[in-house]
Amino acid sequence: MIFATKAFYIFLPTVLLLYHMLRRRTYKYRVLLAASWLFYSWLSPQYLWVILACTIIDYFAGIRIEGRDDDRGRRRWLAVSIAANLGLLFAFKYIGFAYDNAVSLANLCGMGVHDRTWSILLPIGISFHTFQGISYTVDVYRRQIKAVRSFLDYALFVSFFPQLAAGPIVRAAEFLPQMTAPPRVSAKQVADGLHFFLLGLFKKVFIADQLDLLFVAPVFANPGDFDPAAQRWACLAWAAQIYCDFSGYSDMAVGCAKWFGFELPRNFNFPYLAVSIADFWRRWHLSLSTWLRDYLYFPLGGSQRVALRTYINLMIVFVMCGLWHGATWAWLVYGFYNGALMSFHRIWDRAATGYPMLDAVRSSWIWKLTSWACTFWLVTVGLILIRMPSWNAGGILFRSLLGFDYLETWSRAIPIWVPMLLAVGLVGHAFSGLRSKVCGVLDLPSFARAGVYVGAVVLLVTLSPGVGRTFIYLVF
Amino acid sequence: METQTTPREVRLPLEAAPRPRTDPQPILKSLTVVTVPAAPPVGFWRRNRTIILFAILLVAVDFAIGAFASLWQRHSPDDYAMKVAGCARSPRDLVFVGGSPVAEGIDPDRIAGSTWHGRRLDSVYAMGLSGGTTSDFYHAIRRACPTPPKVLIYGITASDLNDGRNEPHGPYSLWSWGDMARWVRLRPEAREWGVRHFLLARMGQASNLFRYRHGIRMWAAYMVDESLPRSCPEAMREADELRERADRLLSGNGYAPARGFSVGNYVAVKAAGLAPDRFPYLAHYRTGGHVKYLHLLIDWCEANHVELILMDMPVTADLERIHAAEFAEYRTRLIEIEKTRNVRVIHVSRDMVGLTDNDFADLIHMNLNGARKFSDWLKPMISRDPAGSAPS
Numbered sequence: 001m002i003f004a005t006k007a008f009y010i011f012l013p014t015v016l017l018l019y020h021m022l023r024r025r026t027y028k029y030r031v032l033l034a035a036s037w038l039f040y041s042w043l044s045p046q047y048l049w050v051i052l053a054c055t056i057i058d059y060f061a062g063i064r065i066e067g068r069d070d071d072r073g074r075r076r077w078l079a080v081s082i083a084a085n086l087g088l089l090f091a092f093k094y095i096g097f098a099y100d101n102a103v104s105l106a107n108l109c110g111m112g113v114h115d116r117t118w119s120i121l122l123p124i125g126i127s128f129h130t131f132q133g134i135s136y137t138v139d140v141y142r143r144q145i146k147a148v149r150s151f152l153d154y155a156l157f158v159s160f161f162p163q164l165a166a167g168p169i170v171r172a173a174e175f176l177p178q179m180t181a182p183p184r185v186s187a188k189q190v191a192d193g194l195h196f197f198l199l200g201l202f203k204k205v206f207i208a209d210q211l212d213l214l215f216v217a218p219v220f221a222n223p224g225d226f227d228p229a230a231q232r233w234a235c236l237a238w239a240a241q242i243y244c245d246f247s248g249y250s251d252m253a254v255g256c257a258k259w260f261g262f263e264l265p266r267n268f269n270f271p272y273l274a275v276s277i278a279d280f281w282r283r284w285h286l287s288l289s290t291w292l293r294d295y296l297y298f299p300l301g302g303s304q305r306v307a308l309r310t311y312i313n314l315m316i317v318f319v320m321c322g323l324w325h326g327a328t329w330a331w332l333v334y335g336f337y338n339g340a341l342m343s344f345h346r347i348w349d350r351a352a353t354g355y356p357m358l359d360a361v362r363s364s365w366i367w368k369l370t371s372w373a374c375t376f377w378l379v380t381v382g383l384i385l386i387r388m389p390s391w392n393a394g395g396i397l398f399r400s401l402l403g404f405d406y407l408e409t410w411s412r413a414i415p416i417w418v419p420m421l422l423a424v425g426l427v428g429h430a431f432s433g434l435r436s437k438v439c440g441v442l443d444l445p446s447f448a449r450a451g452v453y454v455g456a457v458v459l460l461v462t463l464s465p466g467v468g469r470t471f472i473y474l475v476f
Numbered sequence: 477m478e479t480q481t482t483p484r485e486v487r488l489p490l491e492a493a494p495r496p497r498t499d500p501q502p503i504l505k506s507l508t509v510v511t512v513p514a515a516p517p518v519g520f521w522r523r524n525r526t527i528i529l530f531a532i533l534l535v536a537v538d539f540a541i542g543a544f545a546s547l548w549q550r551h552s553p554d555d556y557a558m559k560v561a562g563c564a565r566s567p568r569d570l571v572f573v574g575g576s577p578v579a580e581g582i583d584p585d586r587i588a589g590s591t592w593h594g595r596r597l598d599s600v601y602a603m604g605l606s607g608g609t610t611s612d613f614y615h616a617i618r619r620a621c622p623t624p625p626k627v628l629i630y631g632i633t634a635s636d637l638n639d640g641r642n643e644p645h646g647p648y649s650l651w652s653w654g655d656m657a658r659w660v661r662l663r664p665e666a667r668e669w670g671v672r673h674f675l676l677a678r679m680g681q682a683s684n685l686f687r688y689r690h691g692i693r694m695w696a697a698y699m700v701d702e703s704l705p706r707s708c709p710e711a712m713r714e715a716d717e718l719r720e721r722a723d724r725l726l727s728g729n730g731y732a733p734a735r736g737f738s739v740g741n742y743v744a745v746k747a748a749g750l751a752p753d754r755f756p757y758l759a760h761y762r763t764g765g766h767v768k769y770l771h772l773l774i775d776w777c778e779a780n781h782v783e784l785i786l787m788d789m790p791v792t793a794d795l796e797r798i799h800a801a802e803f804a805e806y807r808t809r810l811i812e813i814e815k816t817r818n819v820r821v822i823h824v825s826r827d828m829v830g831l832t833d834n835d836f837a838d839l840i841h842m843n844l845n846g847a848r849k850f851s852d853w854l855k856p857m858i859s860r861d862p863a864g865s866a867p868s
Contacts, residue, residue: 187523416707450529462692
């Protein structure tokens with residue numbers, strides 16, 4: 001059961017009804033926890049033990065860390081928690097990749113090892129809940145938060161179903177204080193929850209799924225069958241699809257959480273309006289990028305040491321970011337690519353800052369527009385890496401983005417709906433992002449807001465594909 | 477305006493620390509308590525007006541969509557419902573019922589005018605419900621024939637009796653609550669399936685927006701194509717075919733062959749190497765459940781003095797060869813029915829009609845040429861004295 005399926009539309013109202021019918025806080029949270037575990041079991045029934053094991057280990061590790069006065073003991077319990085989380089993550093996500101590479105290496109040395117015939121099914125959301133667990137024990141270790149005494153509260157923090165499968169990665173400091181207050185839902189939260197849920201559903205079902213079905217999937221499967229203009233449009237459509245798919249899930253998670261009285265952090269801040277690659281990573285998958293910053297980049301020394309060390313740190317962080325998404329060479333290269341871009345950007349920024357004339361040029365709108373175009377192009381090139389079916393196909397798509405061999409902008413192979421859907425995404429992005437709003441619709445008068453929501457429902461019901469597609473980030 | 481000044485406590489959430497901190501900051505200590513004047517109380521309507529307006533508008537839009545139901549139905553006809561309604565529109569002399577072999581293979585216009593025991597059969601209707609099973613045909617006949625016809629010919633084939641499959645369109649378009657209760661009683665092994673599909677159908681029909689979503693989509697495709705020609709060719713092709721089909725179903729005698737079957741040719745399919753080696757509707761073949769509904773159909777005919785004929789529909793030789801065991805079981809069942817219920821069964825062979833692979837579009841469906849040939853053969857067969865001359 002995932003968002004945007006029939007089962008979920010029965011599950012969610014049932015849980016909401018039960019949750020709001022109950023009076024006492026503990027009963028409400030018990031229902032919510034049971035629902036969350038049911039949600040997880042529905043997706044990966046054989047792996048319920050994974051999330052239970054992580055929850056139990058981190059819960060006890062948190063208490064032990066807090067209870068010990070000696071640094072050695074505290075460090076030992078922190079190590080237990082990190083090793084358990086990363087161990088499970090490695091076991092499920094990276095063993096196959098490591099084995100394949102070991103086999104390739106052995107075969108290069110002429111050892112004649114057979115390819116694996118087994119595969120490991122990834123538990124849903126493991127990359128998200130293990131990172132949540134680590135952040136919790138590290139925060140307790142750093143004495144930034146107190147260890148949670150109630151197992152129920154901690155288990156709910158880890159398993160809260162709206163963000164369980166594909167984030168956002170919620171910090172204990174953001175979530176647990178909300179559990180201390182009485183679980184009440186305000187009228188504003190109900191209305192805003194509807195807004196975010198519909199917004200996410202619209203992005204996912206109306207834009208992302210349609211783009212994939214109409215154009216992205218066929219072009220990326222066999223890019224050689226299409227002309228460069230169609231390939232370019234497919235790259236653009238893919239950029240829109242992955243954003244709408246992932247941010248759509250996050251928006252739905254935020255909306256659902258509001259209906260239970262919880263506030264989840266925003267995961268995206270109009271990333272395609274970024275004017276530099278550093279700006280992009282301050283807008284894209286915020287919960288992951290801030291997690292990597294706080295729990296990897298800063299402990300590595302951040303930018304406090306010599307310049308070379310900063311660049312190495314950046315590279316480590318982005319390679320880890322790539323590998324977090326998937327255990328493939330393509331994701332590894334994606335990490336290197338972004339690490340290199342971030343390093344180059346930092347070098348350029350350091351070199352160009354402080355010269356009054358250059359600063360004036362850099363603050364002009366034409367410079368910003370050029371920076372935006374360059375950033376978007378670089379981001380799109382990176383996104384090809386994570387969708388291409390082969391390196392050869394990736395090369396074809398990359399050449400099309402260079403645009404040297406064929407400068408036409410239109411091709412008969414492009415369905416008219418593709419630019420129309422891209423325009424819808426672009427208008428949505430610009431409508432709020434350029435005015436630094438969370439979403440411009442939230443500021444409309446009630447009647448107009450209600451009209452927009454009804455319009456979205458009508459479009460969703462009538463024009464979206466009959467069968468919903470899996471969220472891309474569910475496999476991470 | 478009166479301002480309420482009663483102070484209340486507001487808890488501000490902790491902001492995420494940008495850097496690791498070494499000083500202890502337990503959760504409870506991190507909450508800052510400040511005192512601000514409380515906002516004036518806001519009424520229920522004002523607080524919830526967005527949600528209330530959303531609900532009201534949604535209901536209004538749903539009613540508005542319902543007001544144009546015929547428009548949406550014209551762009552996405554519900555085959556089963558429209559054929560049942562079409563048949564019930566006037567009393568019929570002769571009704572054909574069956575699955576897609578009947579829908580594609582019997583043209584009532586070519587059969588009208590035949591006689592039965594000296595009485596002319598002018599009003600003929602073909603209620604071919606594609607994908608249907610015997611259970612669906614029983615439910616359809618009960619609704620489609622408020623005035624019982626003189627003759628009911630059930631063009632039966634092996635897949636109609638296959639308990640390995642059920643057709644969700646039946647519960648959606650043909651069942652009443654009583655039908656669901658009967659299904660639960662008669663088909664305990666498929667109880668959950670029947671109840672689930674019936675309830676889902678009822679829930680889906682509660683909203684006009686959901687019910688007519690495909691019709692609205694097809695209508696939109698038409699509208700877009702008028703403004704931007706050839707902008708959505710696939711949707712437009714589907715919309716065009718469905719509209720043509722709806723027009724034929726609304727005005728005609730139930731005969732509305734699908735475009736693909738009308739022009740298809742099984743010989744060409746075989747020559748292209750595309751002939752299937754299995755027929756999915758005969759997968760997991762077992763009989764017994766749907767046969768109970770065949771008995772109910774016979775009971776209904778007896779109670780209403782309707783002459784029932786079971787006509788074993790001709791199919792390609794390949795289908796009978798591929799699924800020889802399934803056809804053997806099916807024909808055994810037909811013989812049992814013929815003997816125990818004293819029902820007339822016509823076993824129609826391809827040779828009797830003169831059908832070849834050229835007259836079929838695929839393994840089981842006749843094309844336009846086959847339908848003509850078969851209907852022309854059928855007309856005198858019905859008129860003949862049922863006592864002896866009809867082959868059985």
